[in-house]
Amino acid sequence: MTTIRDVAKHAGVSVTAASYALNNTGTIGEATRKRVLEAAEELNYHPNAFARNLKKRKTHTIGVFISRFGGSFYEEILEGIHSLILDTDYELLVCPESRSARRILLHRQVDGAIVFDSKISDEQVLKLASRHFPIVVMDRDLQNDFILPLLLDNPQGVREAFWHLHQQGFRKLAFVAGAMDSFDNAERMATFLAEAERHDLHVPVYQGNFTEISGYEIAKAILQSDDLPEAVFCANDQMAIGFLRAMKEHGLQAPNDIAVIGFDDIPLAHYMQPSISTIGTPRFEWGTTAVRQLIDFIENETPFQPQRIPTRFLPRESSILNLHSQTSTGETTHGPASPAPS
Amino acid sequence: MTTIRDVAKHAGVSVTAASYALNNTGTIGEATRKRVLEAAEELNYHPNAFARNLKKRKTHTIGVFISRFGGSFYEEILEGIHSLILDTDYELLVCPESRSARRILLHRQVDGAIVFDSKISDEQVLKLASRHFPIVVMDRDLQNDFILPLLLDNPQGVREAFWHLHQQGFRKLAFVAGAMDSFDNAERMATFLAEAERHDLHVPVYQGNFTEISGYEIAKAILQSDDLPEAVFCANDQMAIGFLRAMKEHGLQAPNDIAVIGFDDIPLAHYMQPSISTIGTPRFEWGTTAVRQLIDFIENETPFQPQRIPTRFLPRESSILNLHSQTSTGETTHGPASPAPS
DNA sequence: GTAGAAAAGTGAAACGTTTCATTTAACTGC
DNA sequence: GCAGTTAAATGAAACGTTTCACTTTTCTAC
Numbered sequence: 015m016t017t018i019r020d021v022a023k024h025a026g027v028s029v030t031a032a033s034y035a036l037n038n039t040g041t042i043g044e045a046t047r048k049r050v051l052e053a054a055e056e057l058n059y060h061p062n063a064f065a066r067n068l069k070k071r072k073t074h075t076i077g078v079f080i081s082r083f084g085g086s087f088y089e090e091i092l093e094g095i096h097s098l099i100l101d102t103d104y105e106l107l108v109c110p111e112s113r114s115a116r117r118i119l120l121h122r123q124v125d126g127a128i129v130f131d132s133k134i135s136d137e138q139v140l141k142l143a144s145r146h147f148p149i150v151v152m153d154r155d156l157q158n159d160f161i162l163p164l165l166l167d168n169p170q171g172v173r174e175a176f177w178h179l180h181q182q183g184f185r186k187l188a189f190v191a192g193a194m195d196s197f198d199n200a201e202r203m204a205t206f207l208a209e210a211e212r213h214d215l216h217v218p219v220y221q222g223n224f225t226e227i228s229g230y231e232i233a234k235a236i237l238q239s240d241d242l243p244e245a246v247f248c249a250n251d252q253m254a255i256g257f258l259r260a261m262k263e264h265g266l267q268a269p270n271d272i273a274v275i276g277f278d279d280i281p282l283a284h285y286m287q288p289s290i291s292t293i294g295t296p297r298f299e300w301g302t303t304a305v306r307q308l309i310d311f312i313e314n315e316t317p318f319q320p321q322r323i324p325t326r327f328l329p330r331e332s333s334i335l336n337l338h339s340q341t342s343t344g345e346t347t348h349g350p351a352s353p354a355p356s
Numbered sequence: 357m358t359t360i361r362d363v364a365k366h367a368g369v370s371v372t373a374a375s376y377a378l379n380n381t382g383t384i385g386e387a388t389r390k391r392v393l394e395a396a397e398e399l400n401y402h403p404n405a406f407a408r409n410l411k412k413r414k415t416h417t418i419g420v421f422i423s424r425f426g427g428s429f430y431e432e433i434l435e436g437i438h439s440l441i442l443d444t445d446y447e448l449l450v451c452p453e454s455r456s457a458r459r460i461l462l463h464r465q466v467d468g469a470i471v472f473d474s475k476i477s478d479e480q481v482l483k484l485a486s487r488h489f490p491i492v493v494m495d496r497d498l499q500n501d502f503i504l505p506l507l508l509d510n511p512q513g514v515r516e517a518f519w520h521l522h523q524q525g526f527r528k529l530a531f532v533a534g535a536m537d538s539f540d541n542a543e544r545m546a547t548f549l550a551e552a553e554r555h556d557l558h559v560p561v562y563q564g565n566f567t568e569i570s571g572y573e574i575a576k577a578i579l580q581s582d583d584l585p586e587a588v589f590c591a592n593d594q595m596a597i598g599f600l601r602a603m604k605e606h607g608l609q610a611p612n613d614i615a616v617i618g619f620d621d622i623p624l625a626h627y628m629q630p631s632i633s634t635i636g637t638p639r640f641e642w643g644t645t646a647v648r649q650l651i652d653f654i655e656n657e658t659p660f661q662p663q664r665i666p667t668r669f670l671p672r673e674s675s676i677l678n679l680h681s682q683t684s685t686g687e688t689t690h691g692p693a694s695p696a697p698s
Numbered sequence: 699g700t701a702g703a704a705a706a707g708t709g710a711a712a713c714g715t716t717t718c719a720t721t722t723a724a725c726t727g728c
Numbered sequence: 729g730c731a732g733t734t735a736a737a738t739g740a741a742a743c744g745t746t747t748c749a750c751t752t753t754t755c756t757a758c
Contacts, residue, residue: 015744017743017745018744019744019745027707028708029708029709029744029746030707031706033746034706034747037746039746039747040706041705041706041707042705042707043706043707058483061745062743062744063465064409064744064745065410065713065743065744065745065746066745068713068714068745069713069745069746070713070746083430083434084431084432086431088425089425089428089431090426092426093424093425096424096425096452096453099452099454100453100454105454108451108452109447109448110438110441110448110450111438112446112447123405146357281624282627285629287627359713360715369737370739371714371716371738372737373736376717376737381717382716382736383734383735383736384735384736385736403714404713405715407715408714410715411714411715411716411717411742411743412715
């Protein structure tokens with residue numbers, strides 16, 4: 015492993031000179047700079063990042079902490095994050111959950127973090143966040159000078175969905191919940207139940223965990239009974255997909271037998287048959303917003319601006335009664351994100 | 357920032373003792389170890405990873421280098437990689453392309469790398485790989501003692517697809533190519549053209565770049581002419597989706613007007629209408645294999661075992677003529693990866 | 699030609715760990 | 729109670745950079 019010492023020797027200058035030349039800092043003659051750079055090239059020198067970071071105490075890297083890669087959900091957020099990173103000279107580092115208690119995060123191998131993983135406890139986030147280590151959280155309602163919550167505006171989308179169902183005359187509703195420890199699940203459920211309450215409707219809640227299989231199994235259980243709901247709201251699309259699969263196996267169809275609504279607008283929701291009504295959100299921008307604010311804080315200590323990420327109900331086949339008696343072109347041929355024509 | 361020095365002082369021991377206690381190394385009394393650990397806890401101490409790695413020259417981390425997160429393609433590979441990592445005490449670090457020439461990789465902030473990004477040049481990989489820095493490549497045919505290529509068996513799947521088309525009587529074929537610099541694209545194209553050649557068929561090639569929009573635009577161009585192909589092979593599913601979208605807009609249907617085949621078996625391919633015939637591959641296992649071999653090399657210098665990742669043609673609606681006159685249950689209700697019932 | 703200023707270059711300390719080589723303390727068995 | 733061992737604890741060097749404070753060289757203006 016060649017070090018800066020080797021480069022300096024090879025170029026016949028001091029280590030300091032070599033360092034200045036390589037970093038374009040300090041004060042150094044054009045001729046020697048050239049010599050140093052050539053020596054570095056020749057020796058295939060690459061600075062040791064650990065030594066450098068140890069000294070500089072800056073890594074120029076931001077870390078994103080997610081639970082896993084699957085599920086189509088993070089994808090677009092990550093793309094947004096990545097796209098903004100490309101415009102900066104920051105490095106991006108994505109860490110899924112790992113056994114060894116997230117050394118990367120704890121050991122501050124990054125200058126700031128974006129946290130989207132409920133396995134990381136609130137206490138950890140609180141303990142870690144500081145002027146020198148700002149954190150953006152996207153999955154919990156935590157806030158101080160160094161912690162920026164960027165949360166979905168769940169109530170908005172859920173209300174729209176509820177109205178949509180109510181307006182069409184659905185009264186016998188059910189709610190399929192996601193993981194208990196999820197902020198989003200809690201808020202979606204609370205909003206839906208509150209809306210129902212206001213209309214004097216009682217809504218049974220079935221406990222799932224955001225996976226397709228849990229939606230499938232809940233549906234199986236429900237379909238055993240002879241007392242079916244008219245419409246089901248699932249806390250995310252995966253579960254809605256599972257629910258629909260079970261319905262199909264029982265020879266039932268959405269929306270006529272049971273209307274189904276999901277949440278997230280993952281690409282599949284648009285392409286399924288029937289297409290799934292869901293609540294969409296600008297995930298790409300969600301990601302860019304997070305990075306923008308984070309880097310702004312790191313570089314200029316710009317105070318964090320908490321904001322809610324808008325959500326919007328997207329009516330599709332799985333919950334629109336008599337769709338085919340109405341105009342029904344549009345939608346299916348457009349991109350995944352497009353709503354029904356107004 | 358509390359350092360080990362603070363911990364040592366607080367516990368009333370030497371720095372060395374603190375280090376030994378914290379790392380469970382050296383020789384240290386049970387009582388003092390306790391005291392040190394308590395002090396560390398109390399001061400909320402976390403070792404500085406840079407200092408540590410600088411000294412130890414091991415990071416216990418493996419790095420995955422991909423071009424981007426989107427496209428549904430990497431997702432399952434990353435899940436495989438992640439799932440195996442969880443069984444080890446290694447850390448995982450995923451880096452998408454970034455402006456600053458991939459410091460992470462170059463600066464060896466990881467103990468080994470998995471490269472799946474054509475923007476990283478062959479020369480770089482060759483220069484970098486060594487006994488102390490093994491590299492698995494998944495997107496290029498590069499090999500030596502320290503570089504393990506894990507490539508798709510493109511020829512297998514492409515041949516099956518070709519036979520499938522040929523057997524149904526399709527003779528007027530076209531090939532929609534992906535990015536020029538892609539190994540997979542090259543191999544898929546070469547195989548397809550070679551098969552065609554053997555049957556004295558001439559196949560025009562349209563140059564795309566793996567994106568949906570490129571497939572869409574190529575289709576638009578083709579559909580202008582009055583001389584349509586009978587079947588089109590797209591080098592990946594994204595382009596096939598774009599192609600089908602354009603066809604729909606022209607009021608054409610697959611497979612009757614033009615049969616369409618893709619490659620990759622991304623989840624959408626299964627759910628589209630019509631479902632898309634494609635070539636599937638065990639991406640999850642692809643990821644686990646990469647990690648397994650990499651860590652085995654790092655820990656035991658187990659020699660790399662190059663192997664091809666199997667591929668398999670999955671016939672679906674977009675290329676099966678008269679499907680509905682045959683048995684046609686199954687498939688659509690199964691999970692995305694399941695092939696047609698045999 | 700010289701004083702003074704600017705430019706170019708250097709030595710050494712520091713970043714926070716780990717670990718080698720030593721010293722000191724605590725046990726043995728007789 | 730002592731020599732010999734083993735256990736426990738320590739000081740200091742090292743990892744590869746960057747950067748401060750300083751010295752040497754070169755330039756400028758008179």
